[in-house]
Amino acid sequence: MKHYLKLLNFEVNRFFKLYLTLIGLIIVSQFIGAIVVSKGYMNGVDQVMYKNQLSMSQYTEEYGLFSFNQFVGSGWFLLPIFFSIAILMIYVFFIWYRDWFGKNTFIYRLLMLPTERITIYFSKLTTIMLLVLGLVALQIVLISIEMQIVNSIIPTDLQSHFSFNDDYSLERLYPNTLTEFILIYGVGLIFVAVLFTAILIERSYGLQGIFIAIVYGMLSSGVFIAPLLVNRFLNGYFYSLEVFLLELVMSVIVLVSAIWIANHLLKYKIRV
Amino acid sequence: MIEVKNVEKKYGKKRVLKGLSFTAEKGEITCLIGINGVGKTTIMKAIMALTPINSGEILIDGEKIRKESFEKITFIPDTITMLPQMKICEAFAFMADFYKNWDSKRADELLQFFKLDSTERIANLSKGNMAKVNMILGLALNVDYLLMDEPFSGIDIFSREQIAEVFTSHLIEDRGVIITTHEISDIEHLIDRAVLIDNGEVLKEFSVEEVREKEGKSVVDVMREVYRG
Numbered sequence: 366m367k368h369y370l371k372l373l374n375f376e377v378n379r380f381f382k383l384y385l386t387l388i389g390l391i392i393v394s395q396f397i398g399a400i401v402v403s404k405g406y407m408n409g410v411d412q413v414m415y416k417n418q419l420s421m422s423q424y425t426e427e428y429g430l431f432s433f434n435q436f437v438g439s440g441w442f443l444l445p446i447f448f449s450i451a452i453l454m455i456y457v458f459f460i461w462y463r464d465w466f467g468k469n470t471f472i473y474r475l476l477m478l479p480t481e482r483i484t485i486y487f488s489k490l491t492t493i494m495l496l497v498l499g500l501v502a503l504q505i506v507l508i509s510i511e512m513q514i515v516n517s518i519i520p521t522d523l524q525s526h527f528s529f530n531d532d533y534s535l536e537r538l539y540p541n542t543l544t545e546f547i548l549i550y551g552v553g554l555i556f557v558a559v560l561f562t563a564i565l566i567e568r569s570y571g572l573q574g575i576f577i578a579i580v581y582g583m584l585s586s587g588v589f590i591a592p593l594l595v596n597r598f599l600n601g602y603f604y605s606l607e608v609f610l611l612e613l614v615m616s617v618i619v620l621v622s623a624i625w626i627a628n629h630l631l632k633y634k635i636r637v
Numbered sequence: 638m639i640e641v642k643n644v645e646k647k648y649g650k651k652r653v654l655k656g657l658s659f660t661a662e663k664g665e666i667t668c669l670i671g672i673n674g675v676g677k678t679t680i681m682k683a684i685m686a687l688t689p690i691n692s693g694e695i696l697i698d699g700e701k702i703r704k705e706s707f708e709k710i711t712f713i714p715d716t717i718t719m720l721p722q723m724k725i726c727e728a729f730a731f732m733a734d735f736y737k738n739w740d741s742k743r744a745d746e747l748l749q750f751f752k753l754d755s756t757e758r759i760a761n762l763s764k765g766n767m768a769k770v771n772m773i774l775g776l777a778l779n780v781d782y783l784l785m786d787e788p789f790s791g792i793d794i795f796s797r798e799q800i801a802e803v804f805t806s807h808l809i810e811d812r813g814v815i816i817t818t819h820e821i822s823d824i825e826h827l828i829d830r831a832v833l834i835d836n837g838e839v840l841k842e843f844s845v846e847e848v849r850e851k852e853g854k855s856v857v858d859v860m861r862e863v864y865r866g
Contacts, residue, residue, distance in 0.1 A: 371734055379720075467721070474718040476687055478735050479707040569689075637687045 368480040372488035377495060380456065384496060387452060388503060391445040398441020399511040403518035406431050410523065421522060431519050433512060433527035437535060442511075449500055453493065457557055460489050461564045465637070472637050482631035483624070486561060493557050498550070501538060555620050559585045562623040562630075569634040581626075585619050638662050639684065639710075639782060639813060644693035646679055646837075653679050655837040656693065661830070663781055663813040666804070670821055670860065671834035677817040678715075680834075681784045684815075685712045697782065708738045710782040713775035715790060717767050721760035725770055728759060729777075736778055743808070744777035751799060765796035772800060782813040789823050797823060825856050833863050840864075 414424050436442055464472040475485050512527070529535045540546045563578035570577055592611035596603050603611070639661040646654040653676045661667040669677045682688040684695050686702045697706055719728040725748070732739045748755055751769040762770060768788065775783055789797050803809065804827045818824060821831075825845075833840045840863045848854050854862075 368735065375731075470714065470716050470718060471720055473687065473712070473714055477685060477707050477712060477718075479704050479737070480735070481704055632686070634689050635687070636689070637682060 368478065369484050369488055372480075372484060373491050373495075376460070376488050376492040380460075380492065380496060383452070384499070387445075387449045387500070391449060391500075391503070392507065394445040395442055395507055395511055396514065398439055399436055399514040400518065401441060402436045402439055403431075403515045406435070407519055421520075425523060430525040431515075431523050432525045433515060436511065436515060437508075446504070453496060453500075456496075457493055457560055458564060460492065461561070461568070465568065470637060476631075476635065476637065481628075482635075483628040486565075486624070486627045486631065490554070490558060490561060494550070494554055497553065505539065551616065555589070555616055555623070558620055558623040558627075562627045565627050565630045565635065569630045569636060571636075585623065588615055589619050591615060638696075638698060639815065640694075640696040640699075641680065641684065642694045642696070644680070644683060644695065645691045646676070646683060646688070647691050653837050654683070654690070654693075657834070657837060657839055658693075659832045659839050659842050661782070661813050661815045664811050665829040666809070666814040666816060666827060667830040667832060668821070668824065668828040668856075669815065669817045669832050669834055670819070670856070671817075672819055675834050676837045677819075677834060678786050681712055681714075681786055681815065681817065684784060685710070687712075708736060708778075709780055710784070711775045711778050711780045712784040713771055713786065713788065715786045715788075717759060717771040718774065719759055719770075722758065724756055724758050725753060726755040728770070728774065729755070732774060732777070738779040740777050740779050744773055747773045747776060747803075747808075750803075765792040768792050769796060769800070772803070776803065776808050780812070782815070783809075785814065785816045787817055787819070789818065789820070801827065821856050821860065828856070831856050831859070833860060835864065 410424060410428075413419065413428065414421070419427070464470070464475060476482060478485075515524070529539050537549065540549055559582060563582050566578040566581055567574040592603075592608050592615055596608050641660070642658050643656045644654050644658070645652065645656055657676070657680065659667075659669075669680065671677055679688060683690050684697075684702070695702070697710055700706070702710075719731070723731070729739075729741065729744050732744075733741055745755075751766070751773070753766060753769060757766075759767065759770065768791075772785075772788060775785070788800055792800075801824065804814075804824070816824065816828070828845055830842070830844055832842045841859065843859065845856055848856075848859060
C-alpha cells in the first residue's frame with residue numbers, strides 16, 4: 366500500500382507539468398470565450414435594438430433569450446475539453462511506452478522494485494482516473510465562474526435559466542445521481558484497464574502481441590456489451606433492472622480478468 | 638548462490654539460450670564471457686524476471702525470484718535506469734523511498750569518490766558519469782548479489798579505472814557479482830570465476846585462480862583454446 370501511494374504520487378508528478386498546461390489552456394480559452402461570446406451577443410442585441418428601435422422586452426419577445434448553452438456549445442468552451450481528452454487518451458498509451466522507449470529504460474527500475482508488479486499497473490490506472498476526475502472537477506468550478514462572467518456582461522433579463530441537464534454533453538459529464546456517476550466513470554475505468562492490459566500483451570509478445578491484444582480488446586468489449594445485445598436480440602425480454610444487474614456482472618468479469626491477465630503478464634511474461 | 642539450470646529461451650524460432658547452466662557464489666566475482674549476441678544480457682534479464690524463459694529454472698539462494706528478492710539482488714544494465722530529467726539526488730531519494738536496503742551514506746561516499754555533483758541532472762551527464770551513477774544505484778543497495786552488464790563498455794579509460802577500483806574495494810567484498818563483458822582484458826585480474834558462453838551454451842566454466850596455478854594459463858589462454866578449438 367505504501368509503495369502504491371508512492372508510485373501514484375510519482376506517476377502524477379510525471380504528468381503534472383503537462384497537466385498544468387492543459388488546465389491553463391482550458392481556463393484561458395474558456396474565460397476568453399465567455400467574454401467574447403457574451404460581448405458578441407450584446408453587440409448584436411444593441412445593434413438590433415437600435416436599428417429597430419426596440420425595448421429590451423420587445424427584443425426578447427422577438428428574438429428569445431440568451432442561453433448559457435450558446436457559450437457551452439461554442440469552440441471556446443469545447444475545443445480545450447476535446448484537446449484535453451485527446452491528450453489524456455494518448456497518455457493512456459504513453460504512460461506505459463515512455464518507460465520502455467528513450468535512452469533511459471525506466472521500466473527496468475519499475476520492474477525491479479521490491480513490490481508486487483501489479484502495483485505499477487494500479488498506480489498508473491489510478492493516475493489516469495485522478496487526472497480525468499481532476500479536470501471534471503475543475504470544469505464545475507470553471508462553469509460557475511464563467512456564469513459570473515456572462516452575468517456581468519449580459520443583463521439577467523436577457524438570459525434564460527441554465528442547468529446542467531439542458532446540455533446533453535454536460536449531463537453525461539455530470540450525471541444527476543451518484544449511481545450514474547459511478548456507472549459512467551466505472552465504465553471509463555474498465556475501458557482504461559482493458560487498454561492497459563492490451564498494452565501489456567503487446568509488451569509481452571511483441572508483434573504477435575498486437576494481434577492478441579486486438580482480439581483480447583474485442584473479446585472484452587463483446588463480453589461487456591453482451592447483455593445489451595442479447596436483450597435487443599430477444600426484443601427486450603429482460604427487465605431493465607435485470608439488464609443492469611447482468612451488465613454489472615459482466616463489468617466485474619471484464620475488470621477482474623483485465624487485472625488478472627495484467628498481473629500474470631507482469632510477473633511471468635513481460636519483456637524489457 | 639545463484640543457480641541457472643538448463644535455461645532455454647527462444648526469440649520466435651531462434652534459440653538464444655540452449656539449456657544453459659552455471660552457478661555464481663556469494664563472495665565471488667563471476668564473469669560471463671562471450672562475443673556480442675551470445676545471450677549474456679538475456680541471462681541477466683532472465684535472472685531478474687525481466688524476460689520470460691521457455692524452460693529451465695533460476696534460483697537465488699534456493700528460491701525462485703519474488704518481490705522480496707529485489708532487496709537481495711540487483712541488476713545494473715548498460716543504460717541508466719532512472720528518468721533523465723531527475724537530478725542525481727532525486728534519483729537517490731527515489732531509491733531510498735522504495736528500498737529498505739538503500740544505504741544513503743554509501744551512496745554519498747560513492748558520489749564523492751566519483752567526484753560527482755548530486756544536483757546535476759542525469760540527462761546532462763557524460764556517458765562515463767552516467768555509467769558511474771548507474772553503478773551507484775546498484776552498489777548503494779545492501780544486496781547480496783549484483784549483476785552488471787558490460788560496466789566498462791563505451792566509457793573513457795579513467796572512468797574504467799575508477800570503476801575497476803570499486804571492484805577491489807569493500808563495496809564488492811562478500812557479495813556475489815555476475816558481470817558480463819566481451820573484453821576480458823580490463824577485468825581479468827578482478828574475477829574469480831569465468832563462464833565462457835557461445836551460441837547460447839556454456840562452453841566452459843572454471844576458477845580463474847585454479848587454472849592460473851595448476852595450468853599456468855590466463856583467462857585469455859583458456860578462451861583461445863575454447864573458441865579457436
